[in-house]
Amino acid sequence: MKKLLYICIIIFICGACGNDRENDIIKRIRTWENRTILFPKNTVFTKGGIDTVDWDFSSSYKIMTYVDSSGCLSCKLQLLEWKKLIKSTQKQFPDSVRFLFIFSPSQRTALLHELNIAQFDYPICIDENNLIEKLNNFPVDAKFQTFLLDKDNKVIAIGNPIHNPKIKELYLRIIQGGQISEEKESKQIMTEVGMDATSVSLGSFDWHKEQKATFTLKNTGGNPLVIQDVTTSCGCTTVSYSKEPTHPGKEITLEVVYKAEHPEHFSKTVTVHCNTASSPIRLSLSGDAK
CATH class of the missing domain: 3.40.30.10 (Glutaredoxin)
Incomplete structure (x- = not known):
């Protein structure tokens, strides 16, 4: 055991x-x-x-x-x-x-x-x-x-x-x-996933203003893609996405919202747990909140 x-x-x-x-x-x-x-x-x-x-x-x-x-x-x-x-x-x-x-x-x-x-x-x-x-x-x-x-x-x-x-x-x-x-x-039904990008730079912006970025996952396998959980490295970053399975050939979008607590250069991580061999998938969001 x-x-x-x-x-x-x-x-x-x-x-x-x-x-x-x-x-x-x-x-x-x-x-x-x-x-x-x-x-x-x-x-x-x-x-x-x-x-x-x-x-x-x-x-x-x-x-x-x-x-x-x-x-x-x-x-x-x-x-x-x-x-x-x-x-x-x-x-x-x-x-x-x-x-x-x-x-x-x-x-x-x-x-x-x-x-x-x-x-x-x-x-x-x-x-x-x-x-x-x-x-x-x-x-x-x-x-x-x-x-x-x-x-x-x-x-x-x-x-x-x-x-x-x-x-x-x-x-x-x-x-x-x-x-x-x-x-x-091992009995978990697996699929494959493709991504448009795994990192997004928000550049420079007013730290008082909320920022948004999107990541797109495409189900490139033969079974439904199921996102089991999404975690972030910081409470200032939130993620919204559909909880429904994504069928083969279809895409699912994760909308990431970043709200700075103070001026800073930041690099945040979003971790996606799903039914793929590459899970967990780590996405990054960076920028300069001024």
């Missing part, structure tokens, strides 16, 4: 990424097999980063995510998506799963601002001294900074369910006691 979980995680995260990349991922995952995540005895949890709350570690499973101070904070947090996952998971497994949010921001005020915007009132740990990371030495790659833990805080699986729907599916299957099988995954 353990070995098969590794195989599934590699496929889900990486897709058709090549043997060298897969071998690297296997190494990373194996170093975390059955490792216990450690917490300082004085770990403090708060709501909104202000009011201290009691946090009970006793549950069958925990989904723990660590966010460090590097890069775009809004992009890495994805708090609105976490709220959706928490709500659906608690409804499905009301007493089995808890969520652990460990934030180590370089600027506490920036984190509090993001929490306020998202109205995120779930318990979090703001680890300003980065004590938890020092105890555990988490991977540098953000893709591997989220873990599914058992009741003893041992790592069962790795990967961010917010950024990858296959990881989410994997976590939920484990939690509900389901078995993962390569045979079941």
Whole structure:
């Protein structure tokens, strides 16, 4: 079961990424097999980063995510998506799963601002001294900074369910006691896809003005094309598209909307998960908001 979980995680995260990349991922995952995540005895949890709350570690499973101070904070947090996952998971497994949010921001005020915007009132740990990371030495790659833990805080699986729907599916299957099988995954009906472009530059524009771009996917295979999920690297980027299957020879358009939060040069990523061997498909949007 353990070995098969590794195989599934590699496929889900990486897709058709090549043997060298897969071998690297296997190494990373194996170093975390059955490792216990450690917490300082004085770990403090708060709501909104202000009011201290009691946090009970006793549950069958925990989904723990660590966010460090590097890069775009809004992009890495994805708090609105976490709220959706928490709500659906608690409804499905009301007493089995808890969520652990460990934030180590370089600027506490920036984190509090993001929490306020998202109205995120779930318990979090703001680890300003980065004590938890020092105890555990988490991977540098953000893709591997989220873990599914058992009741003893041992790592069962790795990967961010917010950024990858296959990881989410994997976590939920484990939690509900389901078995993962390569045979079941291989039964998915596949097709092929062609694209007019995978990157769009918006050039320079007034940062107050919302910008739009479109990406077109053409079903070049023999079966319906189904977009299973679309994720973005930042909350300032949204995507709309038809949820209906796209028949062979037809096209589907993804409309991407970017709303700058401040003047900046930006490069955002849109990740499309669909029933093709090339999935996930990564699209990029860049420009200068002035």
